[in-house]
Amino acid sequence: MKTFLFAAALCLPFGSVIAEEKPTLTVYTYDSFISDWGPGPQIKAAFEADCGCALNFVGAGDGAALLARLRLEGQHTKADIVLGLDNSLMEQARQLELFAPLTQAPEGLELPVSWQDDTFVPYDWGYLAFVYDNTKLSELPSSFETLAASDLTILIQDPRSSTPGLGLALWVNAAYGDKAANIWAGLSDNIVTVTKGWSEAYGMFLAGEADLVLSYTTSPAYHLIAEDDASKSAALFQEGHYLQIEVAAKLAGSKNPALADAFMAFITSDDFQNVIPETNWMYPATGVETPALFGQMIAPQPVSGPLTISDADRKAVVEEWVRALSQ
């Protein structure tokens, strides 16, 4: 860490001599990261305390929108860092060939799966799960099959417009392979509706429109910690849960490469990681301690199967989802 800051400091003179202005590091991320309740403000303050620079977060919708933005801008992007892609988007992102290889492997990673990548650094992770109100629901689904066989109602997101929605389609596909279409056919009478994004579905769930909503295993932690409300729980599925790992990468065309490297190293530092649980409501990517109430969350196994997915396979999974639910 220190060496990186030193390296960053070395290239500061170029900027400061000319204009007495601090260099600016531009980080593209998703919207909720930089909201007043997200990790953005604290992380900005922590990084700026040492870097002698200005950290500039630019919000661009969600993870998929972030990737679309990079594709639009291509080589001309103003971003030095992109933070907020996940494992379902990683292979597509890699094919853009816009990213620089890491100058140093991230330190102290502790993820539920082994991780090896020369470009992307994980900054947090979480499992998708169906969240329910434990004061209302007694009969719990323990798998997609029991859920499909039950009368329980669910709200999900559309894989064509939402990242968790895509995660769910990949989850069912990973767990059931050729039989995924049957599972979706079985679930079709449980699905109240499919929404454009996570916010709509979660808002409708809180309004009482369905028994369960597709969200994260950590969603109940938000209600526990921020609202002192213990009524939400996540259902544990035997198939294992879809693991979402959120990653950052450095742009090859960055005008501040040393500063960007310093930020990439900062991602796995305690100052960054400690902010994550109670602002992004995900698990930190390193071994830093999580808030005690996170201990009450379910601890599923990751669903078996590859962590990333190719563009063609993703399209096939989404098309199968549309077909199965349009019957």
Add this chain to the structure above:
Amino acid sequence: MGARAQPVSRTTQFFGAAALLIVAALVLAPVLALLSKATFGSGWAVSAWPSIRFTLFQAGLSALISVAVAVPLARALMRRRFVGREIMISLLGAPFLLPSIVAVLGLLAIWGRSGIVSDALDALGLGPLDIYGLNGVVLAHVFFNLPLAARMLLQGWQAVPAEQFQLAAQLGLTPRARSRLIEMPVLRGAAPSALLVIFMLCMSSFAVALALGGGPKSSTIELAIYQALRFEFDLAAAAQLAIVQLAIGLAAATFAFRFAKTTRFGGSLGGPARHWDSGPASRITDALTLGAAAIFILLPLFAILAKGISGLAPGLPPGMLAAWGISVAIALASTALALTLALSIAHLVDSSRYGSRIEAFVLLLLATSPFVIGTGLFILITPFVSPFALALPITALVNAALALPLMLRIIRPALGRVRANYGALADGLGLAGWSRFKLLTWPQIRPELGFAAGLAAALSMGDLGVITLFAPPDTQTLPLLMYRQMGSYRMDAAAGTALILVASSFALFYLFDKGGRRAGT
């Protein structure tokens, strides 16, 4: 029929052409920009056919039902005078300016599986109501657009001089004869354009159609565009779909203009119309219609109000005031711009031989996809300037453009009426140019201008719009703040923001609308 005594003046031509150029740029340039960057080879997206079918079906049905229900509502509003009538007419603007997600949650509080209707049915042992599917989509679209349709029809009725109703009563016309001689011509003029506008508005619906549609069977073209731009990054497919949407819009506009027939009712001494056709039966029908419409429109608004108040209880969230200021500033700038554009084009349309073709072209703005406009402008602008630098002007411009077709539909008939009634006189007096606008046109079309400006301001206020692509890091509008709150689990705070947003939009709408009507009818 008013004769076109004067040739189209230079000023009219200049302003009209400049405004049309802007419209053309916004309709065509984004699609061309997408095509310029597209890599072809993916072929025609076959999976788009069901979406096209569903889009046409739901939009057509929503438009038909909205206008069919709006006819008795507008009739009742026209011929009854009651306490709260003015407020009710203004409140009719409210649903239209709700951000989609706010409207969905408001509607679900009434019609949802745990809404009050379901609770009542549950108490009777009838189980919860299930509106998800085509029902829900149409319900939401009627909620949004019935009030708009009613206002547009009401305007048609208000163009009928008071003397004609008096004459009808003196001649002792039967209700049937009255309907044939007054009501049918009014509807023939106003209904096709209301149908058209609502069809186009529903066509580009996406989040609402999906959330209440119950599944991928209810996918619209707009969703396919979003998917193509966001997930597939298939610019060619997005451009193709955008062109399909424009083609449908053009076909619908051509069709509607062929049907629409404006009847000139002749001049009036002015003054409020009185209605003598008040048998007890019609009085009861009108009361029931007004009551049902008020309940249908107000209940979801009350739900939004109640949620919003409890969401605001902990105090104003950070960033709210700044976001409010930016939203209001954009809305006012956008309204000024939209009024200028609308008046320029309306004058040209009114005096040109190709009037209805020009208008059909402007209506295509309703068939454009906000995602396509946003992405297209982004592609066009970024090589030259930082998108951040232009975020606010571009947002104001795009918001103005999206309100323009509606404004034109409202303003143009009024201009036509002024020309038919006073054109020859004004020509004879040599009243032209600015003084003609100031002394004749402005006082006559003030109510319509006020209504149109109110819609423009409120639409701009509530629209998330292209700011998402262009917003600099520290700039957020109220809708953006609301979505960010929802994305961070702050659903209650978001409900509070939604209330501030809706109240501010409505206040702007009311100020303009009321300001326009003050001197008018």
